[in-house]
Amino acid sequence: MPTNHTSPYLPFGDQRTAAWYGKDIISVKQFTRSDLEYVFGVAHEMRGMVARVGTFDLLKGKILANLFYEPSTRTSSSFTAAMERLGGSVIPINEVRYSSVSKGESLPDTVRTLECYADVIVLRHPETGSAAIAAEAASKPLINAGDGIGEHPTQALLDTFTIFEELGAGQVDGMTVTMLGDLKYGRTVHSLARLLSLFRVKINYVSPEILRLPKEVLDEVDAKRIPQAEYRSLEQVLPETDVLYVTRVQKERFEDPADYEKVKGAYVIDPEIMKAAKKEMIVMHPLPRVGEISVDFDDDPRAAYFRQMEYGLYVRMALLAMVLGKA
Numbered sequence: 001m002p003t004n005h006t007s008p009y010l011p012f013g014d015q016r017t018a019a020w021y022g023k024d025i026i027s028v029k030q031f032t033r034s035d036l037e038y039v040f041g042v043a044h045e046m047r048g049m050v051a052r053v054g055t056f057d058l059l060k061g062k063i064l065a066n067l068f069y070e071p072s073t074r075t076s077s078s079f080t081a082a083m084e085r086l087g088g089s090v091i092p093i094n095e096v097r098y099s100s101v102s103k104g105e106s107l108p109d110t111v112r113t114l115e116c117y118a119d120v121i122v123l124r125h126p127e128t129g130s131a132a133i134a135a136e137a138a139s140k141p142l143i144n145a146g147d148g149i150g151e152h153p154t155q156a157l158l159d160t161f162t163i164f165e166e167l168g169a170g171q172v173d174g175m176t177v178t179m180l181g182d183l184k185y186g187r188t189v190h191s192l193a194r195l196l197s198l199f200r201v202k203i204n205y206v207s208p209e210i211l212r213l214p215k216e217v218l219d220e221v222d223a224k225r226i227p228q229a230e231y232r233s234l235e236q237v238l239p240e241t242d243v244l245y246v247t248r249v250q251k252e253r254f255e256d257p258a259d260y261e262k263v264k265g266a267y268v269i270d271p272e273i274m275k276a277a278k279k280e281m282i283v284m285h286p287l288p289r290v291g292e293i294s295v296d297f298d299d300d301p302r303a304a305y306f307r308q309m310e311y312g313l314y315v316r317m318a319l320l321a322m323v324l325g326k327a
């Protein structure tokens with residue numbers, strides 16, 4: 001992706017740094033619109049620095065504990081890469097089976113242990129609300145990397161940064177965003193719908209009946225007076241869509257495997273379907289995909305999902321620098 005060195009965001013080193021020093025990042029509800037401009041300004045600088053020098057010493061001597069109780073490829077490795085590109089180091093705990101968790105240690109005790117050795121903790125856990133509980137136990141900053149079907153705030157921040165960088169920071173107001181797939185269990189859409197409600201967007205939700213967005217999230221978006229509507233079919237809304245956010249149907253979250261079988265292939269994005277979409281729009285996906293976007297679409301310039309992962313590195317660098325007081 002092209003690197004634009006003239007930042008459209010707030011200047012790096014803005015006085016807001018102090019506001020994030022030592023803070024936990026648990027939910028997108030913590031962010032205002034001007035906070036986002038600040039995070040994206042720092043992320044934009046990080047992008048430029050990585051392009052120019054690759055690795056630098058902003059967080060030299062700092063240690064991140066990367067604690068993952070659920071599988072992860074992108075979130076875990078991008079936090080590791082982010083810390084190492086900033087000159088810091090990482091304690092990786094990806095297999096809690098091999099840690100004292102398997103001996104029955106509680107989450108608060110595990111977190112209190114890790115903060116003896118690390119300056120910041122990143123946590124992914126299968127239970128909704130676990131990040132808030134862990135943050136309560138910890139005195140060092142804790143970043144939520146996904147709590148069950150609850151929230152995935154750093155993903156929503158990188159998703160919004162992707163939209164800003166790909167379609168223009170000034171273009172978000174007035175956009176139509178369509179979220180597709182598993183909107184019930186997809187924590188990324190729960191966070192993204194909440195975060196986008198800071199802008200004057202229109203949001204369409206397309207899902208099977210049993211995978212509708214939770215009412216709680218619909219109500220929160222409604223309270224911000226954001227126009228939103230639910231659909232069962234994509235055809236109706238694809239032509240007006242500026243951002244199509246595709247999600248995986250999350251097999252591991254279904255109580256009844258028969259329900260998963262009924263809806264697993266509900267929507268598949270391919271070059272044929274995308275003929276009805278605008279020429280200037282983007283298709284995003286938090287990944288992994290398991291068939292909901294055909295590989296035949298990957299070479300289309302509108303396919304932004306691989307670029308989206310790279311934006312995640314810069315946003316996570318920004319967040320680490322912010323909570324450690326170095327942005």
Ligand code: ASP
Pocket residue numbers: 146152186187188248250286287288
């Ligand atoms: N990687 C995303 C998450 O952790 C989406 C997914 O797993 O489908 O929520």
